[in-house]
Each structure stands twice: as structure tokens, then as C-alpha cells.
Amino acid sequence: MELEPGQVHYLLRVMRLSQGERIRLFNGCDGEWQGRLAPHGRAKVAVEVERRTRAQDADDGPWLAFAPVKKSATDFIVEKATELGAARILPVLTERTIAQRVNVERLQATATEAAEQCGRLSVPEVAAPLTLPSFVAMWPAQRPLCVAHPQARDAALPLLDALTGPASASALPAGFLVGPEGGLTSVELDGLAALRCVKVVSLGTRTLRAETAAVAVLAVWQALNERSCAAATPPHFKDNPGQA
Numbered sequence: 001m002e003l004e005p006g007q008v009h010y011l012l013r014v015m016r017l018s019q020g021e022r023i024r025l026f027n028g029c030d031g032e033w034q035g036r037l038a039p040h041g042r043a044k045v046a047v048e049v050e051r052r053t054r055a056q057d058a059d060d061g062p063w064l065a066f067a068p069v070k071k072s073a074t075d076f077i078v079e080k081a082t083e084l085g086a087a088r089i090l091p092v093l094t095e096r097t098i099a100q101r102v103n104v105e106r107l108q109a110t111a112t113e114a115a116e117q118c119g120r121l122s123v124p125e126v127a128a129p130l131t132l133p134s135f136v137a138m139w140p141a142q143r144p145l146c147v148a149h150p151q152a153r154d155a156a157l158p159l160l161d162a163l164t165g166p167a168s169a170s171a172l173p174a175g176f177l178v179g180p181e182g183g184l185t186s187v188e189l190d191g192l193a194a195l196r197c198v199k200v201v202s203l204g205t206r207t208l209r210a211e212t213a214a215v216a217v218l219a220v221w222q223a224l225n226e227r228s229c230a231a232a233t234p235p236h237f238k239d240n241p242g243q244a
Helices: 005-014 071-083 104-118 132-138 159-164 186-192 210-232
Strands: 022-026 032-039 045-054 063-066 088-093 145-148 175-178 198-202
Touching: 005 045, 022 045, 063 071, 063 210, 071 088, 071 104, 071 210, 088 104, 088 132, 132 186, 145 159, 145 186, 145 210, 159 198, 159 210, 175 210
Parallel strands: 063 088, 063 175, 145 175, 145 198
Antiparallel strands: 022 032, 032 045
16 A cells, blocks of 8 residues: 555654554554555555554544634644544634634644544544534434533533433433634524524533633543443453462
8 A cells, every 4th residue: 555645754754664664554444454664666655554453443422513713723622622532523603703714624634633643543524614504504403412601601501410410312412512712692592592402501610712612521521431431341350360
């Protein structure tokens, strides 16, 4: 399998690997594989695929919708959303959104690099930006959506209660929406209320930056997901070699 120029540059110039060294490969659907760097014609490098080292994980993480902010902060959101298991990332243009132009191709590359860095075997899709009304129109009615809104603390559920309480539509949520700096307008909240699956949630008494809120909701989701998986898996005990 011949590598693309960008991949060759990263492996040989950035990582400073040599031909003959082993690397790990994934394509998002066939698990993780071990391969060996090998020459492939003039100034080209290929990978000799040897064996599969890990099965493909189920990509059942939540969707994260967010209002784009400044370039570096948006990159941060996409990178951390990938690390924290988001299955889909959706930029949403709201009335108070700071950045109205989104480079989807660059953000998709950021997601790919983050997946490689953290050992994830799938890369979340970064969708083309939508206006909030278009987002509401496309959102699947059966997919719960938690909307983080700092101005509605008194009327909002604490995030943990929304994810685990008896009124929860599912054991874990399937989507989050984090608004822009300054929050969503009352008109936008009314539009979201048209979705019966929406829950307005609070992230605490402090006002968080948009990128911090995005990380916070996914970190809580991941912690609950890990706890749920651990509870469903029987513990395994090793024999104590000191006992007869």
C-alpha cells in the first residue's frame, strides 16, 4: 500500500521513522493493523501490512453540535471532541456566532490527526455548517439532545441529572448543543423547543467559555459511558500465586 506524500512527510520527517520500522494503521472500519515501512520506487514509501492487532470499535458516541468560535478555539473543540468519543461534529451558525466561515476540510484533518494521536479507530465526521433552523429541521426526533444554556440555570436540569435521572429518554444522551459566547437567544431557544427530544441543561454556577463547555459535556458523557460499560462487564480475578 503506497503512502500519500503528506503521510510520508509525517512519518519520515516529523516522526523520524526509518524504512523497516513498524507502524499501526486504521481506516475507520477494519480495525487496527500492524505494518512495516518499505521502499516503493523512487522517493516513495509503502506499507507492508502484516496482521490485525485490534478489532474495530463500535462508533456509538454522541453527536456534538457547537457554534463556531475563533479559529484556534474551534480547532480545540474538534480535537477534544474526537478524543472524547464524539461520533459526529456539527458546526451550527447562530445569531451570536462569532465565526461565520468554517473550513470543514481543515477541521476534518484536525479530527483525523486527533484520532491518530489518541489511538481511536474511527474518525468523526465534521459536517458542513448549518443555520440553527436547518439544524432543528434535520435533527432526528428519536435522538435526545441536551442544550447547554448558562442563562437558564434556574429552569435547567443539572447535566448529570439529565443524563441519569428517571425522566431520561435513554441511559446516555445521543447529542449535545453548545451555544456561542453570549448564549442562544430566546427566539432560538423557542425554536429548539419544537424538538420534543430537547433538554436544557446547566453546567454549574460558573459561566464557561464555549470550548470549555464542549469539553465538559463530553467528559461527563464519557465518564458515565465508562461506568456503564464497566457495570455490564463481569470482573476478572487473577489467581494469587502466593496461595496454594
